[in-house]
Amino acid sequence: MSHPTMQDIAREAGVGVATVDRVINRRASVKPATELRVLNAAKKLGFVSDKLAAYPATVRLCRVGFILLDTGAEFYRQLSEQLRIQAGLATGLTLTTEFVWLNVNATQAIAEAILTLGKRAEAIGIVAIDNPLVNQAIDRVKEQGVRVYTLFSELTASGCAGYIGLDNRKAGRTAAWMIARLSPRPGKIGILLGDHRFLCQEISEISFRSWFREKAAGFDILEPLRSYEDDAVAEQATRKLLQETPDLVALYVPSGGVEGVVQALLEAKRLHDRRLTVVCHGPIVSARRALIEEVVDLFIWHPMAVLAEGILKAIVEDVQSEARGNQQRYLSFELMTVENF
Secondary structure (H helix, E strand, O other): OOOOOHHHHHHHHOOOHHHHHHHHOOOOOOOHHHHHHHHHHHHHHOOOOHHHHOOOOOOOEEEEEEEEEOOOHHHHHHHHHHHHHHHHHOOOOEEEEEEEEEOOOOHHHHHHHHHHHOOOOOEEEEOOOOOHHHHHHHHHHHOOOOEEEEEOOOOOOOOOOEEEEOOHHHHHHHHHHHHHHHOOOOOEEEEEEOOOOOHHHHHHHHHHHHHHHHHOOOOEEOOOEEOOOOHHHHHHHHHHHHHHOOOEEEEEEOOOOHHHHHHHHHHHHHHHOOOOEEEEEEOOOOHHHHHHOOOOOEEEEOOHHHHHHHHHHHHHHHHHHOOOOOEEEEOOOEEEOOOOO
């Protein structure tokens, strides 16, 4: 029986012979996923080489799928970019990433994407509203051994492997603390949510209200308006709030759509010299302008590189340890003002 050659490995791995040569003889670097395919093919075929033997025997490929929203484009664009970067820097496993982009209200499509990714991914990170269809899909892929992590907003699915994101209770109470101290007088406070079914926003709102009940009862917190995570809808909702609430003193936006909020506030400042105390969640593209123009006082900031690193680190740890529990991992947030942006 003939010994396997580099041509055999190339065929098995689906790459060129030159790529096999670069991996086996370490002539140049290749992508981690490609390197792993070549090494696995060589091992499967029984290829023998002194240089090949120097590779660690425990190299393992892990495919991670992410389902992100196609609204709030800048936030999720930055997140996906950082997830790709951090996947290449991860240690312990060779990670490959796959992304699916869906609308916040496309619950049927999100459920189907979970089932589809579950056929080829070992772990899935998902941003979604709490919905029975989504929760049912998560429970189904869990039975297949796939870990599903909720990102930024928790879900009630029993099959979730864990939550990775901010401590939304702390975020809401921090926003309340800041507004109470910056507002020149008590008055009405508006809240803009993306969707009531985002549990992260629900927790932020409840915690925001709770702080004022405990610490500053003189403020009147209005019922929240919805932006559906859409900048145009958020801009329209902010304009309506400003027009219908002349005694509005502050605004809290723990959701997407912040670009639209900023546009409405800039317009109000230009036309009416209207000034509110405003706290928003970020990042957004126009954050620097919003702070310099003083239409936003504080951003509760998601540092993307830190978030992406924390998400992938948690997934790697669980895959390596074969953990199955529903673990909560809280990632840090920053407070961004005009003075430290």
